[in-house]
Amino acid sequence: MERAIDLTTTYLGLELAHPVVASAGPLSQNAAGVRALAEGGASAVVLYSLFEEQLRAEANRDAALIDAQEDRYAEATDFFPDVEVTAKSAAYGYLKLVEESAAQLDVPVIASLNGSDLGGWVDFARELASAGASALELNIYFVPGDVRTTGDLVLKRHLEIVHAVTQAVELPVSVKLSSSFSSPGNAALQILDAGASGLVLFNRFLQPDIDIETLGMDNAFELSTPHEGRLPRTWIAALRNHTQASLAGSTGVETADDVIKYLLAGADVVMSTAALIRHGRDHTRTLVAGLESWLARKGYASVAEARGLLALPADGRADAFERGGYVAALQAAKQRYGSL
Numbered sequence: 001m002e003r004a005i006d007l008t009t010t011y012l013g014l015e016l017a018h019p020v021v022a023s024a025g026p027l028s029q030n031a032a033g034v035r036a037l038a039e040g041g042a043s044a045v046v047l048y049s050l051f052e053e054q055l056r057a058e059a060n061r062d063a064a065l066i067d068a069q070e071d072r073y074a075e076a077t078d079f080f081p082d083v084e085v086t087a088k089s090a091a092y093g094y095l096k097l098v099e100e101s102a103a104q105l106d107v108p109v110i111a112s113l114n115g116s117d118l119g120g121w122v123d124f125a126r127e128l129a130s131a132g133a134s135a136l137e138l139n140i141y142f143v144p145g146d147v148r149t150t151g152d153l154v155l156k157r158h159l160e161i162v163h164a165v166t167q168a169v170e171l172p173v174s175v176k177l178s179s180s181f182s183s184p185g186n187a188a189l190q191i192l193d194a195g196a197s198g199l200v201l202f203n204r205f206l207q208p209d210i211d212i213e214t215l216g217m218d219n220a221f222e223l224s225t226p227h228e229g230r231l232p233r234t235w236i237a238a239l240r241n242h243t244q245a246s247l248a249g250s251t252g253v254e255t256a257d258d259v260i261k262y263l264l265a266g267a268d269v270v271m272s273t274a275a276l277i278r279h280g281r282d283h284t285r286t287l288v289a290g291l292e293s294w295l296a297r298k299g300y301a302s303v304a305e306a307r308g309l310l311a312l313p314a315d316g317r318a319d320a321f322e323r324g325g326y327v328a329a330l331q332a333a334k335q336r337y338g339s340l
Contacts, residue, residue, distance in 0.1 A: 108135065137174045
């Protein structure tokens with residue numbers, strides 16, 4: 001009789017049935033979509049991101065409404081604001097989605113906020129906690145387009161946002177990081193020290209192209225590919241033995257092999273959206289089945305036994321290890337392509 005494989009894992013203090021999580025994206029924009037992700041096998045669902053700009057626009061609209069009514073007399077009890085003002089806001093709709101999803105699903109629902117500065121969106125984190133979110137993911141999308149902006153300033157802003165949000169809520173907070181810090185590993189550790197309970201590696205920055213016919217910018221968004229998983233796995237492997245915080249691998253998750261690679265590097269969970277868009281929400285079950293089959297074939301009784309087997313050591317030899325891998329790769333390239 002075959003022994004059962006223990007697929008359970010812990011992420012942000014949440015006990016999950018397995019490591020495959022549905023990441024923030026277009027598939028979780030409504031309650032039906034979120035429910036379908038859970039029914040498709042996801043052990044947790046990260047909702048689509050609510051943007052700082054949406055909350056700021058609504059705050060400005062509310063302020064304008066108050067200003068417009070300053071000269072109204074108290075007896076005007078039958079006055080109603082314009083229809084566009086009373087329309088359900090993005091914030092209201094997001095809170096409603098969190099409430100409905102948390103009430104209907106047996107898996108954790110993780111809210112997602114996308115911003116690049118301090119402001120009212122930080123305060124909104126409290127409302128997400130009250131609405132029933134199990135955790136909060138901060139997607140800090142700050143691209144320093146001003147070339148005079150220093151790296152220290154970029155990191156400082158991240159730390160300020162993380163500190164403000166984690167002080168405002170009791171929920172566990174993960175931060176979706178960029179890979180473009182001058183020292184991503186150290187930046188990650190500082191963000192954890194600022195209060196984050198976990199990290200999602202990595203955010204994908206929009207890289208616009210140039211349209212040579214219209215002489216304009218092409219901002220089309222493309223789904224991730226498996227090759228893109230190499231960079232986040234490299235840094236997860238570097239971080240794993242330096243922190244007890246949760247690490248989530250994101251980007252380039254197409255097959256069970258990609259899931260396994262992330263776990264061997266040291267990820268607690270693996271997040272996917274692109275593969276679910278390509279293959280359907282129930283593709284999660286295929287990923288989990290492939291992981292379970294591999295664990296059984298290799299003789300592992302649990303995910304925990306395989307996690308971090310290929311993480312870098314914490315004794316200071318990581319630099320030499322990375323350098324050695326780089327040199328070996330170039331030598332192999334010379335042998336393979338040098339005679340062409």
